[in-house]
Amino acid sequence: MLIPGIDAGNSRFKYAAPDVAGNPTLIANKFGEPFTPSAVFFAPDGSIIVGTEALNAGFADPTRLVVNWKRSMGTDAVLYATDDGTVYTAMDILAILLNDARDNIETKTDQVVNEAVITVPANYTDAQKQQTIDAAAKVGIKAILLPHEPTAAALGNELHKRKNCIVLVYDLGGGTFDVSIVRSGGNVCDVVATGGEPNIGGRDFNDRISEKMLDEFNAKNGFTPSRDDHPIFFQEMIQRIEQLKISLSVQAQSQIVLSCEGKQLAMTITRQQFNSWVEDIAEKTMERTKQVIKDANLDMSSIDEIYAVGGGSMMPIITEMLETLTGKKVSRRCEPHAAAALGAVLGGRLEYRRQGKTYTCGDVVLPAPDLIVHDILSHTIGVLALEQDNREICSEILPSETPIPSVQTKLFKLGEPNQTAVTIKVLEGEGGKNANECLMLGHFDLTDLPPRPDMIGRIEVTFSLDSNGLLTAKARDSASGKTAEMNIDYEHSNSGGTTQVGAA
Ligand SMILES: Nc1ncnc2c1ncn2[C@@H]1O[C@H](COP(=O)(O)OP(=O)(O)OP(=O)(O)O)[C@@H](O)[C@H]1O
Ligand SMILES: [Mg+2]
Structure with missing residues (x-):
């Protein structure tokens, strides 16, 4: 069994696996191409074609070609519908691309692939991560870890082998932009701050x-x-x-x-x-980069090195702007294209160690790497709470930059005496922000509460982030011990019931 690292890019898939010495190595596809275009063509005879061949077929009939799927992840937008009414969402397209990746990897390595590490943008929402896991499951692949792309790119560039170094990872891909600051020291890599623009690539x-x-x-x-x-x-x-x-x-x-x-x-x-045509787009990525450096409480002089990764960072305007912004040269020894896939392979070995499992490559047992990586949450997550003035706000439980994994509990009061049910609405958005400006992740009800006059401190809401940054939300009535848990239905999440918890 082989656990590849798959960088599921909006423009190109890159896959890597460990060689017998454990070194992550890029795997070319069956055509010998190092990267596979993330393109799917639905042929008139019902067959599905992937990669460069899909792009070629798309010249004859562009209406049957699907590209640029990634920004639609986490939604149920239909990217393609066949004549017989079968519809394909971004999740379905990703499943097709992953299946093709597995096929290529198995052919090239002659090993079976049942599990994989799949990289995701650092600013992916919970729903987008969940759909990534679901897409893999649909084609029989267990996504054991979803590392953030800039973190994976830092590891792929062997940041962990540097002593006491702070690196700015600027990742401009085909569809998304991510930026992270990662600190390496001893055998630990910490993501200090992260951010991005899901709609710039x-x-x-x-x-x-x-x-x-x-x-x-x-x-x-x-x-x-x-x-x-x-x-x-x-x-x-x-x-x-x-x-x-x-x-x-x-x-x-x-x-x-x-x-x-x-x-x-x-x-x-x-x-x-x-x-001159693209300056404003490039400038937006620099603004975001500046913000992330600020979030990390760092000044430019504390950044030791700049990794510019993702195909978009090959544009000279990007390098020039990054060098002007930071006053530092962009690292010349940084690998921009394959780094995230290479780093994902290491992520798989770390995840196996975390699970206490033996990691093998073919017949060879690879030792657990002596490395600890701490990543962080890119968005604030909270619950909808009623303020004194009846304003509905997001009351934060896990602020952005919370380490992954994490568990946090916060107490809320009931809205009125003798209340017997409450709806917990889980939001993604800054603490204190109006609830209607936040993204609703889901909701769940805690019912059959004993009617009691006490309201203060009644409802304990616990958010747990797993090692992929995926959320489980639980609520407990401290008076009766009754509990409820959220099961997010991402495709149909809506505002749900009407009775919310109150702040504090
Ligand atoms: N030499 C180059 N100069 C400028 N742009 C380039 C170059 N090489 C690749 N690109 C651009 O880089 C993008 C693809 O890069 P990359 O493979 O890193 O993206 P991706 O990983 O597929 O996307 P994402 O990270 O958004 O999911 C495309 O927009 C492509 O046009
Ligand atoms: Mg990418």
Whole structure:
């Protein structure tokens, strides 16, 4: 049995597994590609194609191609529906991609894969993590650990082998942006602060070029190709823009040629031009980075090294802005693409040690690594509570940056004397924030309470975070000892009943 590390990227899947000496090694797919495009094509004959072949097939019929699935995780948005009415959500697409990953890994290593470590963005919500576990389970893979991508990337770059070092990990992927500060000292790696923007990734830089190209095409040819009328033009444009962006990471200028209905647009684009188009997007990631450094109570001078990872960090504008922001050079020895998958392999060995299990690679038993990694929660989680003025707020129980795993209990009062039932509504959002501005994670009822006049300190709410940062919420009536537990139905979570707990 083999436990691979899978970096389930919005743009590219990367997989790694330990070699016989335990060193994490990248595994190419069956085509010999080091990374597999996260693309799924639903062929007219009912077959499902994944990766580069899916992208190729998508040229002929883009309507059957699904890419950019990751921002829809945690929702039940339909990304594809077949003629017979079968629908595919992001979770289903991830399941297909994971199945393909397992197939590739098993073929290349000749070992069976039943368990895997799957990386997730540090700012993934509870629902998104749960759906990642569910997607793996759907194809018979047990996700034993969901490490945060920047933490995995830090381990993949062997931060743990550095002595007393504080690293800023800036991870700009295809669909998401994460930033974490990780401190290594002795045999311990602590994530000190983390943050990100779930809606910023390399694809937004491509979209910006697309807008410019369509404007230029119109200015030259008098019409703007539309997605509905010219789907193949769009598919080609997407590919050429990707090539252009990558060329501009290396060269000062590059060419792009587009053609539609016999009309052409041929342009030379300079890196300077490109930078001016995307500057505001890059700037947003820098603002977030600044915030995370502040959250860590650090100043720039205390950061020893900068790891710029994720394909998006290859853009020179990113390196330049990061170096201006921090006054430090971005690390040249950092591996930007495969690091999260490599770090995930180490995560699997650590998780096996935590579970007290023997980790084997083929017939070889690998010793437990002498390393402790502490990650943290990226969002504040609390419950809806009524203030004195009847305002519904989020009363925090686990603030962001709480270490994972953790358990925390907070006491609440009942709303009125002789109350016999209460609904606990679990929210994600800053403490004190209006409840309607927070994300509702779920709710559950504590019923059959004995009617009693005392209200203060009656309801104990306990939140437990497991090693993946997944939440279990429990409530207990301190007067009667009655308990209830939340079972989140992520697809249908709503505001539920009407009686809330009161603050304090
Ligand atoms: N040399 C390069 N220059 C600029 N951008 C690049 C380069 N190489 C890759 N990219 C961009 O990086 C992105 C893919 O990077 P990566 O594989 O790290 O993302 P991902 O892990 O799939 O996404 P996410 O982390 O958001 O889930 C794409 O947007 C791609 O265009
Ligand atoms: Mg990534």
